[in-house]
Amino acid sequence: DGGITQSPKYLFRKEGQNVTLSCEQNLNHDAMYWYRQDPGQGLRLIYYSQIVNDFQKGDIAEGYSVSREKKESFPLTVTSAQKNPTAFYLCASSVGGNKNIQYFGAGTRLSVL
Amino acid sequence: EDQVTQSPEALRLQEGESSSLNCSYTVSGLRGLFWYRQDPGKGPEFLFTLYSAGEEKEKERLKATLTKKESFLHITAPKPEDSATYLCAGHGSGNTGKLIFGQGTTLQVKP
Numbered sequence: 001d002g003g004i005t006q007s008p009k010y011l012f013r014k015e016g017q018n019v020t021l022s023c024e025q026n027l028n029h030d031a032m033y034w035y036r037q038d039p040g041q042g043l044r045l046i047y048y049s050q051i052v053n054d055f056q057k058g059d060i061a062e063g064y065s066v067s068r069e070k071k072e073s074f075p076l077t078v079t080s081a082q083k084n085p086t087a088f089y090l091c092a093s094s095v096g097g098n099k100n101i102q103y104f105g106a107g108t109r110l111s112v113l
Numbered sequence: 114e115d116q117v118t119q120s121p122e123a124l125r126l127q128e129g130e131s132s133s134l135n136c137s138y139t140v141s142g143l144r145g146l147f148w149y150r151q152d153p154g155k156g157p158e159f160l161f162t163l164y165s166a167g168e169e170k171e172k173e174r175l176k177a178t179l180t181k182k183e184s185f186l187h188i189t190a191p192k193p194e195d196s197a198t199y200l201c202a203g204h205g206s207g208n209t210g211k212l213i214f215g216q217g218t219t220l221q222v223k224p
Contacts, residue, residue: 031210042214090156100145100210104156
């Protein structure tokens with residue numbers, strides 16, 4: 001089945017620790033995105049990548065880092081510089097271009113110990 | 114600044130009681146208006162895209178419409194399984210592919 005796989009489903013971070021969230025897609029999509037979702041707020045864009053080996057900051061990139069070494073993979077690292085990391089993280093992908101229908105993974109819930 | 118606002122924040126309906134969810138937008142050069150459904154603890158599921166004012170799309174009990182300033186998601190004779198959070202997002206001009214999301218409307222349909 002084609003889709004977007006996020007792992008793990010739940011993740012706990014200790015003080016001062018970096019953690020990495022995985023996102024893999026087998027839809028052959030060029031573009032991939034990371035969003036953060038907090039209660040009562042809309043999804044906010046962290047980083048996006050429109051092509052392999054290239055990515056751009058979104059609206060709330062501080063304290064996060066990404067890489068795009070393969071078309072199907074777009075991991076997100078939450079660094080110790082992100083002081084309020086507790087949230088639901090969503091990865092999405094799209095064909096790109098004008099139509100830009102984004103399809104989402106099931107999400108990773110990150111909590112701080 | 115581009116913005117998407119949804120109302121109401123929460124809506125409770127009895128089964129069979131039709132209603133509408135509103136999505137007001139100020140998105141420069143709107144290239145698409147998207148509706149998603151999100152169940153608790155899961156990722157958003159794509160429902161519709163509308164590209165121009167006057168366009169309508171339907172899927173089962175849901176119908177989405179678009180004007181130059183807002184979009185409506187009409188729910189006809191809802192069932193308990195329609196209970197979810199419905200998200201609206203605008204795709205503006207530029208080449209980023211960025212979607213601007215509203216905060217969502219949480220719908221509860223009681224049997």
